Amino acid sequence: MKASHETMTRPSFLARATALLLVAAASSAGWASPPPADSAGARIATAGTPNGAPACAGCHGARGEGTGAFPHLAGTGAAYLREQLEAFAGGTRKNEIMAPIARALSPEQRTQVADHYAGLSRPAAAPDREARGPADLGAWIATRGRWDDGLPACAQCHGPGGSGVGTSFPPLAGQPAAYLAQQLKAWQAGARPAGPLGLMEAVARKLKDPDIQAVSDYYAGLAAASAAAPMAAGTKGTP
Template sequence: MNQNSLHQPLSRRQSAWRAILPVLLSLPFAGVAVAQSASQEAGKQIAAQGTAQGVAACASCHGAKGEGNAAFPRLAGTGEAYLQAQLEAFGNGSRKNPVMQPMAEKLTPEQRLAVAAYYSRLPAPMSVSDMASAKPADAGAWLATRGRGKDQLPACAQCHGPGGSGVGTTFPPLAGLPAAYITAQLQAWKAGTRPPGPMALMVSVAKKLSDPDISAVAAYYAALAPSAGPVAVAQTGTKKGQP
């Protein structure tokens, strides 16, 4: 919006927006096929080499294939819209992290999009599943798969998919994320140092979890092997995202 438009009456500004909105919405879809491979290449390059503006190669921390490790969360196979939103949030400071904030600030919106698209299309890492060792009586396994009725706390799996595989582009995978990372994210939602995300779903979940709950559920998901990729929303039927 330019300087002049701010001085126009509200109704005129609104109708101007109404006229321009369809154009804005159609822009990302213009020439998608050509743009896509160029953007894929750009994303791949940032991942492997960083940028000329001083952003470090993502791969140096998140792994050569975005698989993550004990200290850094995985990015491979995580939803594109979710990854992009996290980079926005680090970039504008609403999600706080001393390592990621300065890097995200230096990425342009196009670079964030490109690198999010790149990682979302990489296959989630596979390793030997440890599911058999999760006992049903485990506090962590119980919260993850059953929730807690008396507190109206839905099972994590209801939104994050069976085995923490992730669902669609909104619900990120949890399987195989470092326990310390999961713990820090849940505490961040309690403390308000990570943006609330869609419908503040995680804020209300986190507020119902005690410290022992958080340790238990973080240990449970950290021990699960990542699955092949997010469950497609269309195949999962009802209830996803509806606590």
């Protein structure tokens, strides 16, 4: 077990990430234009389904912008979102709230609602903050990683400012800090599938608790600056 993570050296990480990036770039071309507001996916998001799935908007916000501890969905890749719904339904991504909701959706409905959220726009991420030094832990790990430990910079896969890349590397900027930390701990505990090529599980296993806290706070804080303006209009009328 341990050996397999330690053998993931810098070149092997980069080679695998590069391969995935190429796939991501090739497949991201299709979701640029937003789906119609009255699509099947939009109806699930705002009204739920007759067989018991609640409206996603109740927790994920009227425009998928996330509320409180509930994550953003808007603008995240469709393939990624659909895979998460399948993992919740199948129990490989363990979450008591999302499991029954995902199970209430048919595979077709999961695709529809994933396409809907992928097509919604997301505010531009704030630029990365320059790390003041290794003690500036969150910014340092996010933008530089810790190569002596084989830990790549998060930005290498999640893009500048944690804005996400293609459909396989989800955005991190603006997700609630507690949500981000919980995901990293879920990989360490085997409560979330390893994901494409096992990349993220390998990364998470290299993080210590203070790293997790610092990098989660860093990405949660990044979007706060840029999200304020574009989000204000969308959230105004929401109770």
